[in-house]
Amino acid sequence: MQTLDRRLFLTSAAFLMAGCDQVARGKPPGGPVPPLRSVSPIPVGCCLRTDQFADKALIRLLSRNFSQITPEWEMKMSYLIRPNGQLRFDAADRLIAFAHDRKMAVHGHALIWYKYDAPQFQRLAKDRTAFLAAYRAYITQVASRWKGRIRGWDVVNEPVENMGGSLRDCLWSRVLGEDGYIVEAFEAASRADPKALLFINEYSLEKIPAKRKTFLQLIERLLKKGAKIGGIGTQTHIRNDMPRGQISAAIRDLASFGLPLHISELDISFRLRGGLATNLDAQTETASELVEAFMALPEKQRYALSFWGARDKDSWLMQPPFNDFPGNQPLPFTNDGNPKPMTAAIAEILRQHR
Numbered sequence: 001m002q003t004l005d006r007r008l009f010l011t012s013a014a015f016l017m018a019g020c021d022q023v024a025r026g027k028p029p030g031g032p033v034p035p036l037r038s039v040s041p042i043p044v045g046c047c048l049r050t051d052q053f054a055d056k057a058l059i060r061l062l063s064r065n066f067s068q069i070t071p072e073w074e075m076k077m078s079y080l081i082r083p084n085g086q087l088r089f090d091a092a093d094r095l096i097a098f099a100h101d102r103k104m105a106v107h108g109h110a111l112i113w114y115k116y117d118a119p120q121f122q123r124l125a126k127d128r129t130a131f132l133a134a135y136r137a138y139i140t141q142v143a144s145r146w147k148g149r150i151r152g153w154d155v156v157n158e159p160v161e162n163m164g165g166s167l168r169d170c171l172w173s174r175v176l177g178e179d180g181y182i183v184e185a186f187e188a189a190s191r192a193d194p195k196a197l198l199f200i201n202e203y204s205l206e207k208i209p210a211k212r213k214t215f216l217q218l219i220e221r222l223l224k225k226g227a228k229i230g231g232i233g234t235q236t237h238i239r240n241d242m243p244r245g246q247i248s249a250a251i252r253d254l255a256s257f258g259l260p261l262h263i264s265e266l267d268i269s270f271r272l273r274g275g276l277a278t279n280l281d282a283q284t285e286t287a288s289e290l291v292e293a294f295m296a297l298p299e300k301q302r303y304a305l306s307f308w309g310a311r312d313k314d315s316w317l318m319q320p321p322f323n324d325f326p327g328n329q330p331l332p333f334t335n336d337g338n339p340k341p342m343t344a345a346i347a348e349i350l351r352q353h354r
């Protein structure tokens with residue numbers, strides 16, 4: 001039996017034996033919803049940008065409910081590298097200070113992403129030695145800036161092609177190799193900030209089993225090559241009509257390496273046409289399955305549960321071209337800052353695992 005298959009089997013067996021308190025799915029406990037960070041045994045995170053600092057209601061909601069932040073934009077290469085090649089750290093420095101002042105952890109996002117490169121690298125594409133030196137220098141400069149103040153990094157974001165048929169074809173892979181750019185990125189990040197947990201982060205791992213298989217095979221290969229992967233991020237941009245059991249199966253598979261798992265960018269979109277109550281119930285059931293499966297993992301594998309926004313209006317899904325479903329409510333709080341039924345259910349599951 002292949003190593004990966006054997007690992008998946010063993011994890012599934014352990015998971016089924018561990019059992020877990022089942023909060024009645026879709027049935028929030030009723031009564032006032034406690035702040036998530038006050039009942040959670042694990043960090044509960046949310047993404048944030050500095051332009052949101054002026055939104056006092058949001059900042060109050062964030063400070064009350066979350067114990068970790070992920071910079072939504074201002075630690076990415078597309079923000080950091082200016083046209084003249086200089087790096088601008090102003091905004092990220094403010095996010096680090098914001099978190100520190102509120103005793104929040106920071107999850108860095110994202111050092112290398114297929115989606116964005118920069119002219120400074122494009123110009124070196126034909127000179128592998130110079131390109132690799134610049135690549136290492138960039139990662140070192142960014143990751144060492146907040147050395148000791150970043151709990152974990154998304155070192156490589158979304159290395160697998162959208163539907164999982166192959167790995168991403170990008171500037172990084174073309175010059176350094178499909179696996180090479182990832183191994184190099186983790187090596188440089190590990191030297192720059194040895195204490196940070198280093199993650200590889202991906203989306204649609206729940207929705208597309210073929211993508212999950214490609215991703216798991218990539219992780220297996222990278223680990224054999226000595227890549228310093230310290231954790232797996234599953235973005236979890238999911239919908240409320242996912243077949244029951246599909247999320248739990250994904251969590252089991254992703255946990256099979258024994259590495260910490262980060263639910264890194266959670267939002268649960270409406271996709272049913274049955275009206276608000278139907279959508280909220282299905283959203284609560286989906287969220288309950290996810291958090292129960294996550295909390296059933298061994299403690300060392302429960303890195304954090306992070307949402308990709310706090311209130312529906314803060315979501316990337318409410319911006320064009322993604323806002324295709326009128327009335328979608330993907331996030332844990334309403335625009336007025338009230339908790340959703342799913343948030344009540346999540347709080348209860350977290351509380352039960354304290």
Ligand code: G3I
Nearest residue numbers: 049051072073076078109110157203235237265308315316
């Ligand atoms: O703030 C500037 C504004 O000053 C400027 O006028 C405008 C002009 O383009 O850009 C604004 O910045 C935008 C930024 O979000 C802040 O709102 C960027 O253009 C825009 O590209 C950026 O989009 C972010 C996107 O990643 C690309 O970085 C989204 O907010 C963010 O939610 C999204 O998050 C990604 C994760 O990183 C990876 N997983 C998928 C997830 C959703 O796409």
